[in-house]
Amino acid sequence: MRGIHNIHRVLLVLLLTASMSVATAQQTVRYDLDVTDTVVNYTGKTRKAIAINGQLPAPTLHFTEGDTAEIHVHNHMHHETSIHWHGILLPNEQDGVPYLTTAPIKGMSTHVYRFPIRQSGTYWYHSHTMLQEQIGLYGAFIIHKRNERPVNEEVMLLSDWSDENPHQIERSLHRATDWYGIRKGAAQSYGEGLMSGHLGTKFVNEWKRMHAMDVSDVYYERFFVNGHAEEQRQHYRKGDKVRVRIINGSSSTYFWLTYSGGPLTVVASDGADVEPVTVDRLIVGVSETYDIEVTIPADGAAYELAATSEDRMGQVSLWLGDGVKQLKQPLGKLDYFEGMKMMNGMMTVGGNMKDMGMNMSLQQMDMNVVMYPEGNSPKTLNYAMLRSPQPTTLPDKPFRTLHFELTGNMNRYVWTLNNRTVSESDKIRIKKGENIRIILTNNSMMRHPMHLHGHFFRVINGQGDHAPLKNVLDIMPMETDTLEFNASEEYGDWFFHCHILYHMMSGMGRIFTYEHSPPNPQIPDPEKGLRKVYADDRRFYLGAEIGIETNASDGDVVLENTRWAWQTDWHLGPNKRRGYEVDTRFGRYLDRNQFLMVFVGGEWRYREGGHADRNWFGQVNTKDDRTAFNIGLQYTLPWFIVADLRVNHKGYVRLQIERDDIPITTRLRLRGLYNSDGEYTVGAKYILTKYLALSSHYDSDMGWGGGLTFTY
Amino acid sequence: MKITLLLSMLLHIGNMAPAQLPNAKTETFRIAGNCGMCKQTIEAAGTRKGESVLSWNADTHFAELTYDSAATTADVVLKRVAYAGYDNEHYLAPAEAYAALKNCCQYERAPQATALTTNNDPARVEHGIPHADHPSPTTGHHSPVDGVLPSYFKLKDALVAGNAKNVSAVAADLSKQLEGLSAPEAKEAATHAAAVAKAKTLEDQRIRFAALSESLYRFTKTNSPSSLVYYQHCPMYNKGKGANWLSNEKAIRNPYYGDQMLTCGNVVETLGGKDAETHSHE
Numbered sequence A: 001m002r003g004i005h006n007i008h009r010v011l012l013v014l015l016l017t018a019s020m021s022v023a024t025a026q027q028t029v030r031y032d033l034d035v036t037d038t039v040v041n042y043t044g045k046t047r048k049a050i051a052i053n054g055q056l057p058a059p060t061l062h063f064t065e066g067d068t069a070e071i072h073v074h075n076h077m078h079h080e081t082s083i084h085w086h087g088i089l090l091p092n093e094q095d096g097v098p099y100l101t102t103a104p105i106k107g108m109s110t111h112v113y114r115f116p117i118r119q120s121g122t123y124w125y126h127s128h129t130m131l132q133e134q135i136g137l138y139g140a141f142i143i144h145k146r147n148e149r150p151v152n153e154e155v156m157l158l159s160d161w162s163d164e165n166p167h168q169i170e171r172s173l174h175r176a177t178d179w180y181g182i183r184k185g186a187a188q189s190y191g192e193g194l195m196s197g198h199l200g201t202k203f204v205n206e207w208k209r210m211h212a213m214d215v216s217d218v219y220y221e222r223f224f225v226n227g228h229a230e231e232q233r234q235h236y237r238k239g240d241k242v243r244v245r246i247i248n249g250s251s252s253t254y255f256w257l258t259y260s261g262g263p264l265t266v267v268a269s270d271g272a273d274v275e276p277v278t279v280d281r282l283i284v285g286v287s288e289t290y291d292i293e294v295t296i297p298a299d300g301a302a303y304e305l306a307a308t309s310e311d312r313m314g315q316v317s318l319w320l321g322d323g324v325k326q327l328k329q330p331l332g333k334l335d336y337f338e339g340m341k342m343m344n345g346m347m348t349v350g351g352n353m354k355d356m357g358m359n360m361s362l363q364q365m366d367m368n369v370v371m372y373p374e375g376n377s378p379k380t381l382n383y384a385m386l387r388s389p390q391p392t393t394l395p396d397k398p399f400r401t402l403h404f405e406l407t408g409n410m411n412r413y414v415w416t417l418n419n420r421t422v423s424e425s426d427k428i429r430i431k432k433g434e435n436i437r438i439i440l441t442n443n444s445m446m447r448h449p450m451h452l453h454g455h456f457f458r459v460i461n462g463q464g465d466h467a468p469l470k471n472v473l474d475i476m477p478m479e480t481d482t483l484e485f486n487a488s489e490e491y492g493d494w495f496f497h498c499h500i501l502y503h504m505m506s507g508m509g510r511i512f513t514y515e516h517s518p519p520n521p522q523i524p525d526p527e528k529g530l531r532k533v534y535a536d537d538r539r540f541y542l543g544a545e546i547g548i549e550t551n552a553s554d555g556d557v558v559l560e561n562t563r564w565a566w567q568t569d570w571h572l573g574p575n576k577r578r579g580y581e582v583d584t585r586f587g588r589y590l591d592r593n594q595f596l597m598v599f600v601g602g603e604w605r606y607r608e609g610g611h612a613d614r615n616w617f618g619q620v621n622t623k624d625d626r627t628a629f630n631i632g633l634q635y636t637l638p639w640f641i642v643a644d645l646r647v648n649h650k651g652y653v654r655l656q657i658e659r660d661d662i663p664i665t666t667r668l669r670l671r672g673l674y675n676s677d678g679e680y681t682v683g684a685k686y687i688l689t690k691y692l693a694l695s696s697h698y699d700s701d702m703g704w705g706g707g708l709t710f711t712y
Numbered sequence B: 001m002k003i004t005l006l007l008s009m010l011l012h013i014g015n016m017a018p019a020q021l022p023n024a025k026t027e028t029f030r031i032a033g034n035c036g037m038c039k040q041t042i043e044a045a046g047t048r049k050g051e052s053v054l055s056w057n058a059d060t061h062f063a064e065l066t067y068d069s070a071a072t073t074a075d076v077v078l079k080r081v082a083y084a085g086y087d088n089e090h091y092l093a094p095a096e097a098y099a100a101l102k103n104c105c106q107y108e109r110a111p112q113a114t115a116l117t118t119n120n121d122p123a124r125v126e127h128g129i130p131h132a133d134h135p136s137p138t139t140g141h142h143s144p145v146d147g148v149l150p151s152y153f154k155l156k157d158a159l160v161a162g163n164a165k166n167v168s169a170v171a172a173d174l175s176k177q178l179e180g181l182s183a184p185e186a187k188e189a190a191t192h193a194a195a196v197a198k199a200k201t202l203e204d205q206r207i208r209f210a211a212l213s214e215s216l217y218r219f220t221k222t223n224s225p226s227s228l229v230y231y232q233h234c235p236m237y238n239k240g241k242g243a244n245w246l247s248n249e250k251a252i253r254n255p256y257y258g259d260q261m262l263t264c265g266n267v268v269e270t271l272g273g274k275d276a277e278t279h280s281h282e
Helices: A009-019 A166-174 A179-184 A190-195 A199-207 A336-346 A367-371 A501-505 A526-538 B002-015 B036-046 B074-083 B095-099 B111-119 B122-127 B145-161 B164-179 B184-198 B202-222
Strands: A028-040 A047-052 A058-064 A068-075 A084-086 A109-116 A121-126 A138-144 A153-161 A222-225 A230-233 A241-248 A255-259 A264-269 A272-279 A282-284 A289-295 A301-309 A315-321 A324-326 A399-409 A414-417 A428-430 A435-442 A448-452 A457-459 A472-475 A480-486 A493-498 A509-514 A541-549 A553-560 A564-572 A580-589 A596-606 A625-637 A641-648 A653-663 A668-675 A680-687 A692-699 A703-711 B024-030 B052-056 B062-068 B229-234 B243-247 B266-271
Touching (some): A047 A058, A121 A289, A153 A315, A166 A501, A199 A336, A222 A301, A255 A289, A282 A289, A472 A480, A541 A692, B036 B074, B052 B074, B062 B074, B145 B184, B145 B202, B164 B202, B202 B243
Parallel strands (some): A028 A068, A058 A138, A153 A241, A301 A324, A399 A435, A428 A509
Antiparallel strands (some): A028 A047, A084 A121, A153 A222, A264 A289, A399 A414, A448 A472, A448 A493, A457 A480, A596 A625, A625 A641, A641 A653, A680 A692, B024 B062, B229 B266
C-alpha cells in the first residue's frame, strides 16, 4: 500500500468511470515515482538496492487504453538512472534508453515521461542504466482494455536476487569463474564424471573446448514473486477463474510455470492476446510476459502456481485459495552430464554448433529435456502453438531481410550478433513504412531472449495470417526463427538486444535507426551520446590469481575487454638464487571463437648462479639476467591447452604449453606447464571461497611449496 | 492428564530423539497414511539430523514433531512430508508423489486433492476448452458450511491430539469464520467456538466443544455440505450422558478422550456428499 499515496486522484476517478463503462474521454493518468537508494536484507546480509516509492519491486502502474500516461520520475539518488517502458509503443524520446533515446535522469533531478497509451495488456518497466535492474528497478505496467469487464486478476512479477554486487557478478563472468557452478552443485568435475560413468563425456567436452555447461550462468540466492518467496490470495473459491499476469523481470533467469490445481490456459503473450491454448506448463523467458488463466478446483485448499528457475535452484509460489496447501510436484534436478553428452554431439571441435539437419525453431524441440528426468511428458507451450485472434499481416510494402547469427564465447563471456558487438557495428538504417524481416540463427550454446523496443513483431510460426505478435523472442541453441515487423514508428533509434542483462552489457544487440529522423531534443549531442552507449560493451575487466606459497609467489593479472587483453604474470622466488621472473604482454583476439591471440610484450628475469641451458631449438640461455621484448601468439588448443609461441628481440624462441584449472573434484583443480627451456610446473589448489584457495605447486626452478592462492 | 501423558510416552518410546535438540519445540500434527511402510517414509521425510525428529503413529495418524526452532519450522518439515506423498495439516501431497506411493500406502485423500484430477482430463486439455465450463461431476453444489468445516475438523483433530494451545488457536479462527456467516446456527456456533478459544484447560475446551458440535451439526444438516460428513457419538463422555461431533472420515477418532479412548464411538448419521443419505447405527 506504500505506493498508493503517490497515485494522482485522477486515477481513482478513472477507475470508477471505467467500471461504469463510460470511460471514453481522454484521461491523463499521473504517477510519481520516487527513486531512492535503499538497503535490503533477504539472506541475513545487508545489501544495497534501489527502491521506487519505498518498495522493491517498484509499484504496479495501471492504465486504460486511450489514457495519456504522465509519469514523474524523481531521482533522489546521487547517481543517474533511467526508466524504459518495456513493450510499450511510444514516441522514441519516451523510450528511456539513456543517451540513445532519452536524457539520463541525473542524480537529484526529476524527469517527466508523457505518452499516449495505444495498446492494452501486460507490460513492465525497468532501468536501462547499467545493472540497476538487478537490484530492484523493475515494476509491472498493466494496461486495461477500454470497457473491460472486471475479472479476477493477479500480477506475478518474477525476479532473481544475488547478494553479490552485480558488477562483481559481471566481472566474474568475464573471468569464467566456476564459483557459481560450485554453489549450484554444477561443477561437473572429472571425479563426478567418473562416479556417474561419464568420464569420457567430460573429456570429449573439454576436448571440444567447452567449460562446464549450465542453463544459466549466475548463482542467485533468492527468487521472488512480487518481491517475496511466496504470496497467497485467500479470497478465491471453487470454480473461480483467475487471470494471472506473469512478468519475468529477472536479470538472467528463465522460469517454468506449473499449477497444482490443473492445467494452465495461455491467453496473451508480451501483452498481445493469443487464442486460448491449454498446457501443463510453460517457460517464461527473461523479460517475456504471459497472461494465463487458472481455475480453483475446490474449496478448503490453496492451490500452488509455482515458478521454478530453469536451473532448478529455486522456486517461488503464488497460492490461490484458502485452506491446506496443495503442492505441485517440483521439477527434478538437472542431469548435467546428459546435457553435456548432447552438447558434445552438436559441437564441432572448431567451436561451431551443428543442428544435424533438424531445422529447429520456435522452442518446439527443447534439447534441454535430456537433462530433465521426467516420466510422462507434460504438455509444454512452444511458440508454434501461439495464434493471434486477428490477422497480423503487414502492410503491402517491400520487405528487407536481415540475417543475424547469435554468437558467443562462454569462456570470455563475449556475446555478439554476427561476431560484432553494438559498438563494433553501424546502426541499421530503416525507412519509415518498410517491412523488415529478421532471420535469427543461434550458433551459441545458450538461449537468448531477443527484445525489440517500441514495435511488435510477428513470429513466423506456421499460423499464417494469424502469426502471434510479440516483442521478445526466446531462441534456443541451434534454432532458426523468422520475425517480421513494419517500420511503423515516425522516427528515432530503437534498440534490439538480448535481455539477459549480462549479455546485453557485453554488446549483444543492434540499433535500428529511422532515416531522416529529426534531432532529438533530449540528446543535444548525439555523437557524444552514442559514445556513452558504446562504452558499455567496451569496458575492461580486471582479474587476478595470486599465489603466496613457501617456495615462491606465482601470479597473474589480466585486464581484458571484448577483443583486447593485457596480461602480466610473475614467478618470484624467496631469494636471488631461486630467481625472479616477470612477463607482460598486450594482445588482441583475432578469430570468432577467440582461440587465437597475437601479442607484443616484455620480460625481465634475474637469478644468481644458474648455468647455461640449451633449449629445444638448440639456442643457449643462462636465464640469469635477461630483459627482452617479445612478439608472439597464444592459441587455445583442444582440452584448453594454451600454447604460447614467442620470439624475443635477439631471436630467441620459446614454446610453452599450459593447462589451468583441471576440475578433479567439485573444488580440487590441477594445473601444469611445460616449455621449450625445459621449465615445468605442476600445481593443485583446493577452492575454499570465491576468492581464496589452498594451494601447492612444484616448479623446476623454485621447488616444492604450499600456501594460499587469491583469485579475483 | 497423567494417564494421557504416560500413554503417549509409551507409544513414542521407540522413537525417542537420540540427542536433545537445541531450542527444541514439540508440536503434534495429523498426517495421513496407512501402514508401517508409511511410517518409515513419513518419519524419514520429517527427520533431519540435528534439526527435527518426527515420529508418526500408524493407529492414531498423529505425529509428534520435535524440532530446533532456530534451524527450521514445522511448516518446512510438513512440506517435506507432503513431497514424500503424505497429506497433512499444512500441505497436500503433489498428485505425482501420491501416485508414486505403494498400493498399501495409498490412503483415502481429502476432496481438495482429488478435485484436480478431474480437471486434468486429457481430452479436455487436448481441445483447449477452459475446464470451468465443465463442472466437476463429483460436486454439483456448494454450501456455506464447506468454508468452515475444514477449520472445525482441524479443531477436532487438535482435541484428539490433546494439544490445548492448538485448540485455542484453531477455535479462534473458526469463530471468526463462523461470524462471517448470516445463519442463526452459525452465529450460535461462533459463540461456542469463541468459548472453546477462551477455555483454559483441555477438559473445559471439550465441554464447550460438545456445545459447538451440536450447533454446527444443525447448521450442516440444513446446508448439505459438498463432501461427506459423519456425525459421530461417544456414549461415555460426561459421565455416561454422551456427546457428539462431526468428522470428515468414517473411522472413529474420539476428540473427547484423545489417546485414552481413541476409537470409542460410532457413526450416527452421514450428511452431504454426492449421494447424501442417512444411516443409523446402533
